[in-house]
Amino acid sequence: MSGFDETLLDEADETVRVRLVVNGRKVACEVSPRETLVDCLRNALELTGTHAGCEMGACGACLVQLDGRAVHSCLMYAVQADGATINTIEGLTESGVIADLQAEFHRRNALQCGFCTPGMLVNAHELLSQVAQPSREEIRDALSGNYCRCTGYEAIVDAIDAVAKARSQGGGAT
Amino acid sequence: MKARAFSYFRAATIDQALDAHARAGDDARFIAGGQSLVPALSLRLQAPRLLIDITHIDELRGVRREGGYLRIGALTRHCEMLSEPLIAEFAPLLHAAAPFVAHPAIRNRGTFGGSVALADPASEFPAMTLALDAEIEIAGPSGSRRVKADDFFLDLFETALQPGELITAVHVPLFKADQRFAFDELARRRGDYALVGCGMLATFKNDRVDDIRISFFSVGNTPTRVKGAEATLIGSSLDAERIAAAQAALEGDLAPPDSDEVPPAMRLHIARVLLGRLLGRLGEGA
Known part of the structure; x- marks a missing residue:
């Protein structure tokens, strides 16, 4: 009944095979159990759009979609994601689902250094998929876990607000 | 900032x-949402040999009615506290507290059982189990048991959980028609830990308080019921005088820790203000 093999206890430094679907592609990686998902994405899969910032869930730069929900890829180990479907900023970009958000961020200068932008976009994408017309306050609340140290929040809220309005009117943001 | 090497086991x-x-040899940690455990491992505050992933255990999932209780599976995520209709109907205090728990992405992973097990004194849900008179269902090497929330939180990050035990569910008495609840917290920034927070559940008879449980968090080593303040409110219609008496009673109920950032007097002041606001809302039928 156990399923637990004690020899595992002496294999902490050995890698294990993890299978994921990343951006629509099946991949397998060899990771050590203590390797975080963000490190696996950036190092093994060379998907460097996901940024490792604080590495403790405070800054939001590492957000990815895990089985459809935004999560911090620094707050989980790659082994925990075995069998999961992940979309990173690269996948969301290629699919075009956030093209209007990206264009609006660009148009309104909603970024300076851009380090926080992938996380902001993943978060904004989830917000708009749940709430069609969020108020500015709701947008700010949703972004409370995403730091922008270039202090660009106002333009970021503007951009998300504009896309929400444009989407609900059936067109793209201008 | 990386965790010490560990082995990983996914339990079914x-x-x-x-x-x-x-x-x-109990040199292991259970991991569910991991939203507090992973940073603790990264900072090497903890360094177990083995991480046991419990998120694929079906027995720990699901929310359902069971007798006079709502049984909330330990793996229920914070975001489900917002989306699950049974929670909104039968444990509305938890539904009201959920938006204050961290940020949306944390709520997508963090679990209710994990939050209660960690017993962070600044967290919303552990304190709300006290206000709700909930019972914690625990599985361990010597079988399973249920512990009342009143007996669960012992000291700073210390609970009735013994090594090797895990929370399987939390049982919350079903919300009734003659009850009212209120929740609020004050934080410097939305999603940050509260300077002080409070939730309460009251039963009314003829518009007077028949029973009330008030629980504060971020006021000491554990979530804290304020029994002195509760006692002053029994039989009252929550008029200004009785609310003031309850606020005054907080001085005997709470002993906020010394801290440069938030001095005890300031925390006590915020607690009084919050209590006044929430009792006012209850009186209006919140």
């Missing part, structure tokens, strides 16, 4: 998880 059943813990 509670028995497998408990067995793995025992066979690692």
Whole structure:
């Protein structure tokens, strides 16, 4: 009944095979159990759009979609994601689902250094998929876990607000 | 900032998880949402040999009515506290507290059982189990048991959980028509830990308080019921005078820790203000 093999206890430094679907592609990686998902994405899969910032869930730069929900890829180990479907900023970009958000961020200068932008976009994408017309306050609340140290929040809220309005009117943001 | 090397085991059943813990000589940690555990491992505040992933154990999932209680599976995520209709109907205090728990992405991963097990004195849900008179269902090497929330939180990050035990569910008495609840917290920034927070559940008879449980968080080593303030409110219609008496009673109920950032007097002041606001809302039928 156990399923637990004690020899595992002496294999902490050995890698294990993890299978994921990343951006629509099946991949397998060899990771050590203590390797975080963000490190696996950036190092093994060379998907460097996901940024490792604080590495403790405070800054939001590492957000990815895990089985459809935004999560911090620094707050989980790659082994925990075995069998999961992940979309990173690269996948969301290629699919075009956030093209209007990206264009609006660009148009309104909603970024300076851009380090926080992938996380902001993943978060904004989830917000708009749940709430069609969020108020500015709701947008700010949703972004409370995403730091922008270039202090660009106002333009970021503007951009998300504009896309929400444009989407609900059936067109793209201008 | 990386965790010390550990082995990883994904348990399929509670028995497998408990067995793995025992066979690692209890030098193991259960991981569910991991939203507090992963940073603790990264900072090497903890360095177990074995991490036991319990998120694939079906027995720990689901929310359902069971007798006079709502049984909330330990793996229920914070975001489900917002989306699950049974929670909104039968444990509305938890539904009201959920938006204040961290940020949306944390709520997508963090679990209710994990939050209660960690017993962070600044967290919303552990304190709300006290206000709700909930019972914590625990599985361990010597079988399973239920512990009342009143007896669960012992000291700073210390609970009635013994090594190798894990929370399987939390049982919350069903919300009734003659009850009212209120919740609020004050934080410097939305999503940050509260300077002080409070939730309460009251039963009314003829518009007077028949029973009330008031629980504060971020006021000391554990979530804290304020029994002196509760006692002053029994039989009252929550008029200004009785609310003032309850606010005054907080001085005897709370002993906020010394801290440069938030001096005890300031915390006590915020607690009084919050209590006044929430009792006012209850009086209006919140």
